Amino acid sequence: MTRVGKVKILPEIPSIATEAKRLKNDGVDILIALGHSGVEMDTQIARDVEDIDLVIGGHSHTFLYTGNPPDIDKPFGPYPLLVEQPNTKRKVPVIHAYYVTKYLGQLWLDFDEAGEVVKSYGNPILLDSSVGQDPELLNEVKIMSKVIEAKTKQVIGSTRVFLEGIDEYCRFRECNLGNFVTDSFVDYNIRNNIKSYGLTKYWTDAPIALLQAGGIRTNMNNVNKIGNITFGDLLSSLPFQDDIGKITTKGSDIWSAFEYSVRRYSKTVANGEFLQVSGLNVVIDLGRPSGDRVQSIYARCGNCAVPVYEKLDLNANYTIIISNYLSEGGDGFSFKKVLKYQSFGKTDLSIVEEQLQARSPVWPEVSQRIVLLSVEEMNKVQTASTNSQLIFTSLSNFIIFLLVIVIMLYLPDQGLANGGDMRVT
Secondary structure, three states: OOOOOOOOOOOHHHHHHHHHHHHHHOOOOOOEEEOOOOHHHHHHHHHHOOOOOEEEOOOOOOEEOOOOOOOOOOOOEOOOEEEEOOOOOOEEEEEOEOOOOOEEOOEEEEEOOOOOEEEEEEOOEEOOOOOOOOHHHHHHHHHHHHHHHHHHOOEEEEEOOOEOOOHHHHOOOOOHHHHHHHHHHHHHHHHHHHHHOOOOOOOOOOOEEEEEHHHOOOOEOEOOEOOEEEHHHHHHHOOOOOEEEEEEEEHHHHHHHHHHHOOOOOOOOOOOOOEEEEOEEEEEEOOOOOOOOEEEEEEEOOOOOOOOEEEOOOOOEEEEEEEHHHHOOHHHOOOOEEEEEEEEEEEHHHHHHHHHHHHOOEOOOOOOOEEEEOHHHOOOOOHHHHHHHHHHHHHHHHHHHHHHHHHHHHOHHHOOOOOOOOOOO
16 A cells, blocks of 8 residues: 555546546547556446546456457457447447556557547457567667666675565564564664763663565575575565654554554465564464454563563553654554654665675574464465465566666666655555
8 A cells, every 4th residue: 555645536437527528628539548446447437437438447457358369368358348338328448458568458449520439449469479579679678787787786795594575474474584674773773873862871762663564575595595685685675765764652553553464464365564573572363353463562672771571551652663654654554653753864775785784694583573373263265366466466576676776777866765655565
C-alpha cells in the first residue's frame, strides 16, 4: 500500500463519467479510459460510462485472445472484449494483454465521422524469440549495462551467514536480514548522534527500530555461496531507499503497530506490513482473533547503564527509529507523534552500506525477537495460488531493481529517497 498524502482516491466510474462528459462538451470525440483496476472494473466502466469509446486495463493479468492462443495461456475471453451499454446499445471494446510484457497488445479501431467505433479487431503479439530486438534500443542498453555492472559489482562487505530477505522469510517471521537492518539503524544513531543526548543518563536516545518486511525484497548471497556482498546485492534487498529518522511515540502506539502488522497474517499470503525489529521482544498468538494477538512486548531500555528488556509501558514515551514512509502512514500504519519525525538525512540503503563497511564480516542471527504462537492453526490456502504470488513478486522485485539502478545512475539528484514512492508490497 503506497502512501498518497493529501491525494483523495475517488470511485472510478463517477469520476470517469464526469471527466468524460466535460471532455465531450469541449468537443473531444474519442475518449479512451486507461487504468489499472482489473478486468472486472474495466467492464463496468465500459458498460456504465456512456461517453467512453475504449477501455485499456491491467492489474488482473487478464489474457484476452481471439482464436487459438500462441502459447499455453488460456484466454479469459476474446480480444477485444466487447461490452454492450444497456442504454445506448453501443459496444465498447475492453483490452488487456496479460502481464510481465509477455505479450504486446495490438488493436485496430475504425471510427465513423461522428467519432463512434464501428469496427475493432486485433490480438496480443507473443514476444518470444521470433521478435527481433530494436538495434537502437539495444545499443542504449549495452551502454547502460556497462555503467550498471561496474556499480553493482562493487564489494561493500561480507557475511559469514546466509542473509534471509525474501518474502517466505521476512513476511512470515523474524528474519536475520531484518534484524541486521534494524540493528544498523540503532548503531547509526549512536555513532552519529551521540552528542545530542546526555551520556550520563542514556547510552542512546533511541534503542528501538522498526522496519516493515515489505521494505526488504531479496536474500543476500546463496546458502552455498557465503562471502562478499556487492552494492548490487544490497540494492536488490533495499531498493526503495527510504529516508530514515526517529519519532517519539507512546508505548500504546507501538503495541497497536504490532497488532496491525499481524491483523491479516496468513501462512501463505505474504503481507508486507509484518514488522522486523531491534530492541523489542514480542510474543504474538496467531490463534487469537485479529486485534487481540499481541500477548506481550518487552522493550530495551535506553536510559540505563546496561541495556535490559522491560515490560512495555503503554503510557510512556519511546523514541524509535523508523522510515519516513512508516512515519507518514505507509502500509497503513499510524503513529501519534509526541515529537515529530526527525530525519537522519540518510536512507536505509546508505545506513546498511555503512554498517557493512564498518562491521564485515557480519553474522546476524534469528534471536527470538518475535515469537509466534499457534502458527499451525492458521487457515491453509491452495499451493497453486501461493506459487503464483511468489512468481509475480519475484518479477516485480526484478523490475524495481532495474528501475532503481537507472534512476540512481542517471538522476542522482532525484532519487527515491527525495521523491516518489515506487513499491509493490
